[in-house]
Structure formats: structure tokens, C-alpha cells
Amino acid sequence: MIELVNVEKTYYSKAGDIHALKTTNLSINAGEIFGIIGLSGAGKSTLVRCINMLERPTAGKVYVDGAELTSMNKTELNKTRQGIGMIFQHFNLLASRTVYDNIAFPLEIQGLSKDEIDKRVRPLLELVQLETRANYYPSQLSGGQKQRVGIARALASNPKVLLCDEATSALDPQTTKSILDLLKDINKKMQLTIVLITHQMEVVTEICDRVAVIDNGEIIEQGNMVEVFTNPQHETTKEFTKSVMNAELPEIIKNMHLTEKYVENSKLIVRISFLGNSAGEPIVSGMVKKFDVDVSILFGNIAQLKDVPFGTLIIEISGTHEGIDSALEYLHNQNLKTEVIGYES
Amino acid sequence: MSPDMIDLLIKSFWETCYMVFASAALATAIGMPLGVILTVTRKDHILPNAAINSVLGAVVNAARSTPFIILMVAIIPVTRMIVGSSIGTTAAIVPLTISAAPFIARIIESSLLEINPGIIEAAQAMGASPMQIITKVLLPEALHSIVLGVTLAIISLIGYSAMAGALGGGGLGDLAIRYGYQRFQMDVMIVTVIVLIVMVQVMQSFGDWMSKKLNKNKL
Numbered sequence: 255m256i257e258l259v260n261v262e263k264t265y266y267s268k269a270g271d272i273h274a275l276k277t278t279n280l281s282i283n284a285g286e287i288f289g290i291i292g293l294s295g296a297g298k299s300t301l302v303r304c305i306n307m308l309e310r311p312t313a314g315k316v317y318v319d320g321a322e323l324t325s326m327n328k329t330e331l332n333k334t335r336q337g338i339g340m341i342f343q344h345f346n347l348l349a350s351r352t353v354y355d356n357i358a359f360p361l362e363i364q365g366l367s368k369d370e371i372d373k374r375v376r377p378l379l380e381l382v383q384l385e386t387r388a389n390y391y392p393s394q395l396s397g398g399q400k401q402r403v404g405i406a407r408a409l410a411s412n413p414k415v416l417l418c419d420e421a422t423s424a425l426d427p428q429t430t431k432s433i434l435d436l437l438k439d440i441n442k443k444m445q446l447t448i449v450l451i452t453h454q455m456e457v458v459t460e461i462c463d464r465v466a467v468i469d470n471g472e473i474i475e476q477g478n479m480v481e482v483f484t485n486p487q488h489e490t491t492k493e494f495t496k497s498v499m500n501a502e503l504p505e506i507i508k509n510m511h512l513t514e515k516y517v518e519n520s521k522l523i524v525r526i527s528f529l530g531n532s533a534g535e536p537i538v539s540g541m542v543k544k545f546d547v548d549v550s551i552l553f554g555n556i557a558q559l560k561d562v563p564f565g566t567l568i569i570e571i572s573g574t575h576e577g578i579d580s581a582l583e584y585l586h587n588q589n590l591k592t593e594v595i596g597y598e599s
Numbered sequence: 600m601s602p603d604m605i606d607l608l609i610k611s612f613w614e615t616c617y618m619v620f621a622s623a624a625l626a627t628a629i630g631m632p633l634g635v636i637l638t639v640t641r642k643d644h645i646l647p648n649a650a651i652n653s654v655l656g657a658v659v660n661a662a663r664s665t666p667f668i669i670l671m672v673a674i675i676p677v678t679r680m681i682v683g684s685s686i687g688t689t690a691a692i693v694p695l696t697i698s699a700a701p702f703i704a705r706i707i708e709s710s711l712l713e714i715n716p717g718i719i720e721a722a723q724a725m726g727a728s729p730m731q732i733i734t735k736v737l738l739p740e741a742l743h744s745i746v747l748g749v750t751l752a753i754i755s756l757i758g759y760s761a762m763a764g765a766l767g768g769g770g771l772g773d774l775a776i777r778y779g780y781q782r783f784q785m786d787v788m789i790v791t792v793i794v795l796i797v798m799v800q801v802m803q804s805f806g807d808w809m810s811k812k813l814n815k816n817k818l
Contacts, residue, residue, distance in 0.1 A: 331726075332726035332727070335723075335724060336725065340721065340725075342717060342721060347718075349815050360725040363727045363735070364726075391815040394818050
């Protein structure tokens, strides 16, 4: 649906050129929710603005729905932009227009008649649950309501793509949740392709199918969201995912005196992580039954990655040396990620 | 004050109104497009054009820095060409308009620059053309601020119109000078000044009220 081929963006200035975006290739499929994550200044804003050419790339090609935007003249580009919706962190609503007229705005631009506009705006007001606020001005709305108007306005021209520029960063957690639910809903109902840039990891784990991590103007990692989050490769990605994935060891375990090798009477501490269904299998009791060991749970956590639960469990295995070794081997043979933290004596 | 004097006062009042509002309307008609052009041709705005921006900016600055009394005399040939005479109330409208238009252009420019660039970006993202952005985004969003600016211009025009007496323009200022100052009629002087003060007050209050009504930012 969206294809960026060798896209680059450089700002030339006397003080020195700034490479906001180094050679970037990106392919976003129709109907998916694609997340672009990165710190402020990493280039994610530039990247999303290259998709609808608010920022003209200095090199490379941009395709949306098969059409090359980089070669279009202004008139063609404006026509194409009508098929790409965009919502913003600070909503960017017209303060002098009511909710209704804000949603009608893109349709007015396209020169639709009053009747046609009304036919489009009414159902959108309903979709974003603002029927009773149609004649309010933006300054009379809460942040969440403003973003709902922004979404309705972006959807008014029946776009195939919706670009979200930090759309929930200015909202409180509860409102964020409701906006994300709305985005998920329209993604399903309208088969809308959503590109979302954010620095909020919870947003990504809540709705994204695939992600790209951008750092210093470069995409350093991309792929399936669950894979990237459960198995981050790059240091920056690890840093990002740490907070939501609880990858850091809890204090109590950090404070233990652990050794790398087994010594007499020591207990093994391992971290097991499991995705989705394997969480249902009786691994712990299986281990206790099969080998002469005892298992106690030190720490447990479940993170939700879109529809997939991702669990982490830190357990302590005690028993004979052989028992512990075979239990560990048993764990390695399961469909789990097993990580030895150390032996406690 | 004699009844004749009161008649003269009323006549002068209408002359002032005529000069001020006619020139304010014409100056806005000229200043509005100039202000829009000064704004949109800026670097980083919707139609960047350094050449147009700097030439127009220089012309506007030159017109603004010429003292009104000098401008008025200097453009007498132009006035004669347009009105057919360089003397009279209608003739005074020409220099008043020419001096107020660049002022209004700058006021409109600064009002338009106050608009959050994000709103312009949103309109561009929807595929709005520059003309649509000007008519549907910039001017409506800045209207409340433009109204205040035009009010300011009208009030300065009330002051300038007093000088138009030098060209036989008539009006309250002329009355105050000829009868109040030159013939030592203190009562005429005081009454005209009071009428002028009331005019300015009413204008300012009306402008404030209008702007507040149009401003949907704080409801």
C-alpha cells in the first residue's frame, strides 16, 4: 500500500547539512497497522511526512496505493492527498469552525455540495460518538473529543491510508485507550491502512501489527511487532521494549548473590518467557513430577502484545544437581525462551 | 454655541465619518491582499517567494515611514487624477487610504502569522490548494484578530483626518483648528475634542465586541 524506496531527507543549511532521514526503504501492507517508533528527533516525524509529501524527500521515491507521489505536480498531489487522512498530536482543528464544519472541511475543499457533505458528516459524527457536540467549537471540547473530531475529519474523504502523528501523546492514558480502540475499530471496519508514529510503547503493543524502529534517521529494526518486542536485536530497541516487557530483573533478584556454576546445595534461578498458547501448558508441574526437584515462583508478569499474551516467570529450582540439570534441559526443550540467571547458594 | 455653530459641528462630524470610513474600507480592500501576499510569500509559508516578499515589504515600509502631512502634499497630482480635484473631503480620502493601506497590510500580516502552523499543515495534508488555505483557513481563523487591527487603523484614521483640513478636507479636526484654535472659540474646541473622544471610544468598544464575538478560542 505504501512503499518508500531509497527515500532520503536532508536539510541544507549554512551551519551544516542535517540528515533527517538516511536512505530508507519501507513497505507497508494494505489493511495493517504499522508503528514507527523512535525518540524525539529520531526522524519519525519526517518519515511520516514524506509519505504524504508534507516533507518532500531529497531523494528516493514514495508510492501510495500504486501511485508515485514524488513525480506528481501540485494539482495531482493535492488530489492524491485527499485519499490520505492524517491526524496530529495537537489535533490542528480549525478554531473558528464547529465540530460539524471541521469534519466538513476536507469535503468543502473537494467541492462537494451541502447535501453530499451532510450525508458524509452525519455518520462520521456517529462513528466518533460526537452527535450531540456537532455545533460545539473545538475550544469547548476535551482533548479526547478533539482527537475524535480529528479522526472523523481525516476519514471524511474515505481515505485508504490514515497517518497518525503522535496522535495520543497529548492525551491521558484512559483517553489514549479509547482513541486506540477507535483506531482498531476503523482499521477493521474500513480495511484502513494505519501508519502510526509514537514514542509510547504501550500504544505500539496495543494496536500495531508490524513496527519499525528508527534511530538517528535510520530504520534499525523492523518486522512483526510481537517478534520485535519479544526478541529485540538492536540496543535501542532493547531499551525501548524494556519498559513494557519487564526485561529488567526485579530488585530482589538483582540483590541475590548468584554464581555461574553449580555448587553444593545451590538452587537454580531461571527466567522463562512464553508467548500465547504455551502459557497454558503445565510446564512447572511437569517438571516437578518428572524430576526430583522443587519449584518456587519468584516473579511473574504478563504483557499483552496486541492479541498475544507474553508471560515472564522467574523460578527457583531446588533439588539434586542431576535433578536441576535435567529440569533445565526439559525447559530448553519446551517451546519457551529459557534464560539461566544463576545459582543461588 | 450658536445654532449655526451646531449645524457646522454636525456637518463636520459627518465629513469626518465619511472620510474615515470610506478610506478605512478602501485601505482594507487594498491592505488585505497585500497583507496576505506578505504572509504567504514568506520563507516556510505556503507560497514562498523571496523576491515578491522583499520588494513588497520595502514598498510598504517606505509608505509607512513617510509622514502623513508630507504624503498628502506629495501625492496631490495622484489625488487630482483620481478625484478630479485635490481639495475637499473626497480628495482627502486618497491620501488617507494610501497611508492606511500599508498599515493594514502589516496588521493583517501579523494576524495571519499568529495562526498555528499545524492548522495550515493539516489543510495541506487534506489536499487544499494555496487559495483554499487563504480563504478557508488563514482569513477565517485570523478574522477576530484582523477586526481588532482594522479598529486600530480606523482610530488612527480619525486622528489623520484632522490633518486633512490642510487640504480643505473639512471634518472635526479642521473645525477645531479653524474655529477653536485660530478664532479662540474655546467652546468649539472643547466640543469637537469631546466628540472625537467619544467617536474613538465607541469605535474601540465596537471593535472589541465584534472581535470577541468572532473569537471562538475562548468560549
